[in-house]
Amino acid sequence: MITAERKPIKEIKEMLAPYKKILVVGCGSCVAECAAGGEKEVGLLSSALRMDAKASGKEIEIKEMTLDRQCVYEFIDQLTEVIDQYDIVLSLACGAGVQAVAEVFPKVHIVPALNTTFLGETKEAGLWVENCRGCGDCKLGVFAAVCPVTRCAKGLFNGPCGGSKTDRCEVDPDVPCAWQLIVSRLEDIGRLDLLRKVHPPADWSKQQGKGPRKIKREDQRT
Amino acid sequence: MITESRLKKVLNSGKFAVTAECGPPKGADPEVVKSKGKILKDHVDSINVTDNQTGVVRLSSLAACALLKAEGLDPVLQMVTRDRNRIALQSDVLGASALGIRNILCLSGDHQSFGNQPQAKGVFDIDSIQFIQTVRKMRDAGEIIGGDKLTTPPQLFIGAVANPFADPFKYRATRLATKVDAGAEFIQTQCIYNLKRFKEWMGLVSDLGMADKVYILGGITPLKSAKMAEYMAKNVAGMDIPEEVINRMKAAPAKEQRQEGIKIAVETVQALKEIKGIHGVHIMAIEWEEVVPQIVEESKLFPRPQV
């Protein structure tokens, strides 16, 4: 899923400052799962913004809404009747959701309430970790299902750097050394020999070659 | 006139090589580099110049190497993949060769978060092993990544680093072998304080048949004080300083700790000379270059051979 974190309220307030009627729109997918942009978080943030406005004698009107998905037109369409009544939209979606809404409503000012962070896994309650960079050229098959592009701080393809000590990454001792994981997994399955091969330079064009990437599937189109 | 790498000539002639490390200044003064070169010139075969080590901005390694070359030294250009993508790396490799630099040490580099630019974007387009392979192909096949031909290939003696003390230990010898497969011709190791573990690693290296395929130079860093030893043991990733070395430093009175550090360094050099497969030493006296001649002399490695 895509993870995100709420921006500081101060930053959000600065974006909203000139406006009175605010539509706060959450997203019920990824960002709800990581407790950043679902219905509950829309409520918390709206509550805080209303109380803040009241305390500073400012009059604002906030409407709370949460779409099942903010990155798919069918769901964004639910805003059609509502959105024109507001001066600004504060979106609690990931960056993809914010931009999708903006594209559907080109004349509406829309601002993000979240910082979109990474593609990750819910490791345990309240803990999300990054484990995929969406590089477009998955090599998990040769790296014992541990992604060195994402989980090694230097993104090394050919083994650990000289800083791994007692299975921790030198950059952050809270993080396990990805290469230690790869090596011990390969050792367990008797395939350390896989590491004798030099992996050639990656093809980053699959990640960022010509600007934004797209996937086009004729069979899926109407 | 095409000069050759002195380091390569010393090693090829079967002599025990001595290299030292020189850190460029945090400023634009060429005299700092030249004076460090002057201190080291007669006592070492070649001088490594670090490339923004620990992610701290310093005078460029390539420029410092050119300055040392002009002073008649044989520089080893350290180049990290942290700050340059493959376009810049290959371009600088060609530039280095054109400037008469004949040795390159390929590294991934300390992570940018350790230095004074922690908000920098780490490039890591390719890793150190891919970089070794790239330079080797540029030199031997005259071709860059993707297969385009060079009009004139670079002339470089290609080196890599190895840390026998990092984990996973057993894999460390395999990693060295992979670097040799990729094209490394000489290896400079992390500084050695734990000789027992180093010998164990050399055993694994020999078992992989690498002892005869590559020149290995053991790393030496003289300890300035017991405090430094403790600091390094605790805070420098991948550093292995055994308790007995720290205790030995502590046992010396404060005024004599530098002398003790030099003594330990000399003893380590002597021990390394006796290990099969060790072809030289690499002395990294961090901001203490003036001690290098003393270590070289006391280790009976002076005068340096004329090649």
Add this chain to the structure above:
Amino acid sequence: MDQKGLGITRAILFCRQLDPNQDANRRAIEREMGARIRFFPLPCSGRVDPLYLMRALESGADKVYLITCPEGACRYREGNLRAKKRIAYAKSLIEEIGLEPERFELILTSAGNHKTIDEITRDILAREES
């Protein structure tokens, strides 16, 4: 205890397990204080969501209390520990908008507590006054 002069509103969120007769026991104080106090019984304090706390504050309460069972005595094992983390989050949120974090307060009843919810509440109000 004269609360009439205070004219402030209190929201009391509490764990129902604290007082089996909570429903009856809070009637008197509710009558006495009228709109100045509201009780919100929870099946377990761990069920509290920061959103309830925010909504309580937003709907006019000046101070929101969350009363939990003593530590280690939660019927659902760690409900009250969770309550502690939730209230900490809500505190950080109101701090961001410049409100005093003390507007949310966690009241951990002490082990061996046999007080009824109204007694606990009166203790809290008395402490506020002093």
